[in-house]
Amino acid sequence: MRKLSRLSRFNIASLALGLAFLYLPILILVIYSFNASRLVTVWGGWSLRWYHEFFGDRAMIEAAWMSFRVAVSSASIATLLGTLAAVALSRGEGFRGRTLFSGMLYAPLVMPEVITGLSLLLLFVALNAERGFWTVTIAHTTLTMCFVAVVVQSRLGSLDRSLEEAAMDLGCNPVRAFVAVTLPLIAPAIVAGWMLAFTLSLDDLVIASFTTGPGSATLPIRIYSEVRLGVKPEINAICTLVIGLIAGVIVIASLASKLSSSQAESAAPL
Amino acid sequence: MTDELPKTDLAADAHPAAGQPLLRIEGVAKTFGTFRAVDGVSLDIKAGEFFALLGPSGCGKTTLLRMLAGFEAPDEGRILLDGKDIAQALPHERPINMMFQNYALFPHLSVRDNIAFGLKRAGLARTEIATRVAEMVALVKLEGLEKRKPDQLSGGQRQRVALARALARRPKLLLLDEPLAALDKKLRENTQGELMELQRRLGMTFIIVTHDQEEAMTMADRIGVMKSGKLAQVAPPRELYEAPRSRWIAEFVGDINLFDGESKLRDGHRLVIGTRDAGTLVVAEPREPVGAGRFAVAIRPEKIKLSRRGPVSEAGHETTLNRLDGVIADICYLGGSTTYKVKLETGGMVQASVANSARLDVDAYSLNQHVVAWFTPDDCVVLPS
Numbered sequence: 001m002r003k004l005s006r007l008s009r010f011n012i013a014s015l016a017l018g019l020a021f022l023y024l025p026i027l028i029l030v031i032y033s034f035n036a037s038r039l040v041t042v043w044g045g046w047s048l049r050w051y052h053e054f055f056g057d058r059a060m061i062e063a064a065w066m067s068f069r070v071a072v073s074s075a076s077i078a079t080l081l082g083t084l085a086a087v088a089l090s091r092g093e094g095f096r097g098r099t100l101f102s103g104m105l106y107a108p109l110v111m112p113e114v115i116t117g118l119s120l121l122l123l124f125v126a127l128n129a130e131r132g133f134w135t136v137t138i139a140h141t142t143l144t145m146c147f148v149a150v151v152v153q154s155r156l157g158s159l160d161r162s163l164e165e166a167a168m169d170l171g172c173n174p175v176r177a178f179v180a181v182t183l184p185l186i187a188p189a190i191v192a193g194w195m196l197a198f199t200l201s202l203d204d205l206v207i208a209s210f211t212t213g214p215g216s217a218t219l220p221i222r223i224y225s226e227v228r229l230g231v232k233p234e235i236n237a238i239c240t241l242v243i244g245l246i247a248g249v250i251v252i253a254s255l256a257s258k259l260s261s262s263q264a265e266s267a268a269p270l
Numbered sequence: 271m272t273d274e275l276p277k278t279d280l281a282a283d284a285h286p287a288a289g290q291p292l293l294r295i296e297g298v299a300k301t302f303g304t305f306r307a308v309d310g311v312s313l314d315i316k317a318g319e320f321f322a323l324l325g326p327s328g329c330g331k332t333t334l335l336r337m338l339a340g341f342e343a344p345d346e347g348r349i350l351l352d353g354k355d356i357a358q359a360l361p362h363e364r365p366i367n368m369m370f371q372n373y374a375l376f377p378h379l380s381v382r383d384n385i386a387f388g389l390k391r392a393g394l395a396r397t398e399i400a401t402r403v404a405e406m407v408a409l410v411k412l413e414g415l416e417k418r419k420p421d422q423l424s425g426g427q428r429q430r431v432a433l434a435r436a437l438a439r440r441p442k443l444l445l446l447d448e449p450l451a452a453l454d455k456k457l458r459e460n461t462q463g464e465l466m467e468l469q470r471r472l473g474m475t476f477i478i479v480t481h482d483q484e485e486a487m488t489m490a491d492r493i494g495v496m497k498s499g500k501l502a503q504v505a506p507p508r509e510l511y512e513a514p515r516s517r518w519i520a521e522f523v524g525d526i527n528l529f530d531g532e533s534k535l536r537d538g539h540r541l542v543i544g545t546r547d548a549g550t551l552v553v554a555e556p557r558e559p560v561g562a563g564r565f566a567v568a569i570r571p572e573k574i575k576l577s578r579r580g581p582v583s584e585a586g587h588e589t590t591l592n593r594l595d596g597v598i599a600d601i602c603y604l605g606g607s608t609t610y611k612v613k614l615e616t617g618g619m620v621q622a623s624v625a626n627s628a629r630l631d632v633d634a635y636s637l638n639q640h641v642v643a644w645f646t647p648d649d650c651v652v653l654p655s
Contacts, residue, residue, distance in 0.1 A: 165341055166374035168361040170439065171391030180387075184378050 082148025547618025
């Protein structure tokens with residue numbers, strides 16, 4: 001608080017403007033989700049009507065559940081694969097074509113989603129795979145894996161290689177040295193990578209619409225198709241819930257990291 | 271997970287059979303691509319010895335150390351520890367510990383957990399670990415800092431933690447990779463003394479890698495000088511300094527005056543060498559007899575005496591003094607001593623280091639002053655050119 005009061009008026013004004021620019025649209029959306037009126041733009045008093053409506057809307061609930069499952073599983077697979085790729089790329093200093101491999105790993109970062117989506121669709125069709133939960137999950141894994149790899153690799157790059165050597169010198173075999181020293185040190189990056197993958201999967205529309213099948217729409221697909229028929233205030237309610245979920249994840253994650261660091265500070269017993 | 275390290279390795283049995291070296295390195299070589307980093311090194315190290323590997327950067331000393339620790343496997347040769355070949359053993363299978371140049375402390379662990387790390391891996395009992403850690407903390411004087419994280423410590427404290435962590439497992443051999451390079455000068459000097467004291471007290475065998483010759487001279491019982499992957503000379507500090515085996519070593523270790531020349535004649539145990547820059551010099555014949563041919567005469571700056579009129583005291587009985595006339599060309603005052611550069615009448619330049627034994631400058635020389643630089647035949651070393 002005392003720090004805030006030390007800011008100049010100009011600082012406060014620019015901070016307020018910046019925050020308003022970022023959060024005003026979201027705030028309006030949240031407020032209108034409690035609107036009693038049927039019309040999105042007309043205020044008709046406070047109400048939880050649209051939340052009731054949403055929880056009564058089976059199709060929407062199913063889409064939300066589908067999105068959540070896809071996000072959790074694709075983020076988890078992507079985190080595992082991305083971390084392994086990052087470790088391999090930062091370790092194998094000697095192997096030929098390392099630069100090529102890292103380049104190839106990062107290409108999906110800049111690839112237009114339409115192309116990724118289309119190519120995956122062609123692949124699934126060629127394989128004659130039934131499109132649904134698993135195809136979307138695989139598609140999202142390919143999309144988010146490289147983000148995880150980038151985050152983890154940058155953390156690994158800043159890590160001193162001799163730390164692991166020290167662990168080996170002190171009696172760890174290579175695997176154990178990785179688990180005892182490297183893993184705890186890159187854990188924040190792995191968690192960050194997972195959260196990034198989770199949110200990317202949750203809000204992806206393009207790739208999901210290419211790779212999903214009938215009867216397994218994700219939440220963004222569902223919302224998008226509803227909005228095309230006209231914006232219902234129910235959408236506001238759903239979006240508010242999603243915002244709440246993401247905010248909750250972020251708060252929990254930051255609390256957890258704070259807790260683990262303060263725990264470590266109070267010197268774990270031997 | 272099972273632990274590969276047998277418990278007995280932690281017992282302090284650092285004394286192998288008498289006469290047998292603790293560590294024997296036999297024709298070890300390591301090539302990276304086309305670069306031969308270590309090129310056929312053979313070396314014996316006795317138990318309880320403080321050995322220094324000295325050399326310029328890129329000479330292979332760190333690679334050799336890393337092969338001892340197990341981070342690199344030699345392409346050729348054997349590394350015998352207590353008679354057992356460990357050349358291909360993994361780092362965690364060796365009763366050897368290393369102190370890393372940048373200390374490599376685990377940033378997520380406290381001082382105590384850093385020191386206990388190796389002990390936990392060895393499967394020691396909880397109480398035993400606690401005792402051992404306390405012992406180590408006391409040994410390196412870190413009491414009260416056990417709960418700190420490495421980033422809450424000063425450079426000197428970190429160095430101590432690294433040392434304690436490496437010593438905690440009571441290795442047969444402790445490797446130290448430039449252990450003092452990150453410390454400032456004053457702290458480095460104190461720490462040198464502490465390391466020596468510690469090594470003596472524990473009776474442990476230390477191998478230190480350094481590029482700092484003063485550090486090696488101060489601490490080590492023996493020094494191995496490395497050049498381009500080979501051991502150029504292995505000798506106690508005094509021998510290395512006073513009887514370097516080659517011109518390169520003479521120049522690498524300390525300052526030296528070198529005069530190239532040809533031997534003219536032999537006079538008893540004296541050799542007369544005609545040099546280009548310093549005229550004819552009489553030198554003592556080296557221990558290993560040399561034939562005719564080209565030589566370099568090497569004299570350390572502090573062996574050269576300066577005087578205004580010429581050799582005084584010993585002049586009576588010493589008949590074969592080398593005497594060079596010249597003028598002072600440069601003066602470098604270093605506090606404890608002053609280094610004079612003398613331009614010789616014969617054309618060469620000679621450096622003389624004179625101890626400043628008087629506070630007042632009564633015996634100091636000034637620029638362009640005429641002086642006589644003189645030294646005895648025994649002060650010279652004859653080196654193959």
